[in-house]
Amino acid sequence: MRACLAIAALLGLLGSQAAAAHAFPEQTEPRVGAVIDHVPNQVRIWFDADLEPAFSTLRVLDAQGRQVNRDSGQVSAEHARLLEARLPPLAPGVYHVFWRVIARDGHATEGDYAFTVGR
Numbered sequence: 001m002r003a004c005l006a007i008a009a010l011l012g013l014l015g016s017q018a019a020a021a022h023a024f025p026e027q028t029e030p031r032v033g034a035v036i037d038h039v040p041n042q043v044r045i046w047f048d049a050d051l052e053p054a055f056s057t058l059r060v061l062d063a064q065g066r067q068v069n070r071d072s073g074q075v076s077a078e079h080a081r082l083l084e085a086r087l088p089p090l091a092p093g094v095y096h097v098f099w100r101v102i103a104r105d106g107h108a109t110e111g112d113y114a115f116t117v118g119r
């Protein structure tokens with residue numbers, strides 16, 4: 001999330017095109033920085049614009065940098081603004097979610113956030 005905002009700020013500084021049409025996260029599950037006891041079946045990120053399914057990915061890495069989700073995420077068939085990835089059961093620890101999406105205008109945005117699985 002922070003990286004995402006940094007990219008937006010950078011685009012602003014460079015006087016690039018308005019970031020309005022790019023896709024940025026509006027909500028995530030688990031939430032940014034959350035400490036959770038129950039691991040959900042999926043990580044889900046809702047964006048503020050429709051996503052291009054072919055080039056949008058979501059990877060969840062454990063503290064050792066190993067990807068824990070088997071696929072690399074997909075845009076929901078029902079909701080063009082929802083990026084999701086199935087999760088296996090997770091051991092306690094910190095996990096980083098890395099997302100990269102292409103909006104329908106062809107512009108890429110990316111970012112990451114962490115959540116923690118408690119004991």
Ligand SMILES: [Cu+2]
Pocket residue numbers: 019020021022023103105106107
């Ligand atoms: Cu754009």
